[in-house]
Amino acid sequence: MTERFDCHYCKESLFGKKYILREDSPYCVKCYENLYSNTCEECKKPIGADCKDLSYKDRHWHETCFHCFQCKNSLVDKPFAAKEEHLLCTDCYSNEYSSKCNECKKTIMPGTRKMEYKGNSWHETCFICYRCQQPIGTKSFIPKDNQNFCVPCYEKQFAMQCVQCKKAITTGGVTYREQPWHKECFVCTGCKKQLSGQRFTSRDEFAYCLSCFCNLYAKKCAGCTNPISGLGGTKYISFEERQWHNDCFNCKKCSLSLVGRGFLTERDDILCPECGKDI
Structure with missing residues (x-):
């Protein structure tokens, strides 16, 4: 007796028929497509077993339906971009959505390195120093009068130089x-x-x-011998080429402050009238 070879789902014989294995179980083409085929995003029809299934982010297309949303050119084996669930070729995406270079005004293609500053974009090779015309790249730069300068050029042209080190x-x-x-x-x-x-x-x-x-x-105080700076409103007394801090201008004997008072001198000593009355 010959062993049966039937579709795993409908049980019809598969002898002499085309079938598809899934998880080691055979299915006739009709059952397989009804059970497992993905629906095409474009035409909404099942993607049959004899068709190439192209997928992107859990979405599926027939090979003939996988094209640019705008120009309708095929995207098979070509780079593309997605915008609001639509697939676009790089040309259509660039023309519609990519930023324009602030210098050459041409489109900055997706995947191309670019520089951005204050809401504007440049091709990396177009973002150059206004003075030396060399690409700035990732180096520091200084903007002035709507122009960008690399630091060495800015310093040469605009920066003040230190009197001491000349830099x-x-x-x-x-x-x-x-x-x-x-x-x-x-x-x-x-x-x-x-x-x-x-x-x-x-x-x-x-x-x-x-x-x-x-x-x-600074001259030294005749009293404490510390310098009298005279700075910051410091008050001092001057007499016969000698100077005293206000706090140091005292009677030599009784230490009474002589600021604003009369005084007498005995040799190099300053005395109040009371202490000097016997002179």
Whole structure:
């Protein structure tokens, strides 16, 4: 007795007929198509077993239905893009949706490297420095007057140069005597500490921190021997080429403050009238 060879679904004999295996079970073509064929997105008909099934993101097409939504040219074995469920060839997609280069005004094709800045787009080779005409690429750049400059060109053409090191000042900086300085170059003539953001003074056009200025040039208090800077409203008393801090101008004997009072002198000592009455 001959073993039967039937369709797994309808049980009709498959001897001498075309059939399709699925998970090791045979199906006649009709049952297979009714059960498993995908529906074409374009014509809405089943994609039969004898047809090529083209798929994209769980959607299926007959080979003859797989074409550009706009120009209808076949997309088989060609690059394409998707927009709002529609498939488009690269030319149609570019003409309809791709950005235009701000420099050459041509379409920037999908997959092409591009540069974007303030809502505008450029081909990578069109985004160039206005001065040297070289592509900027991923390097830093500085915009000025609707033009873009690579940093070296911007520094050569526009940036101020530091009086001290002669190099360009690109960020921040300090102005002293109407001349530009890097913050790190504007230092005390004496101790070389940065003066930016600090109180300082000058002598013979050279800048000094208050400490160096006092140590180098300020007169010493005849009382405490510390420098009298005279800066920031510091009050002092001057008498016979000697100076005192207000707080140090006291009677030598009783320590009474002599600021605004009469006083007497005995040799180098300053005395109040009471202590000096026996002189």
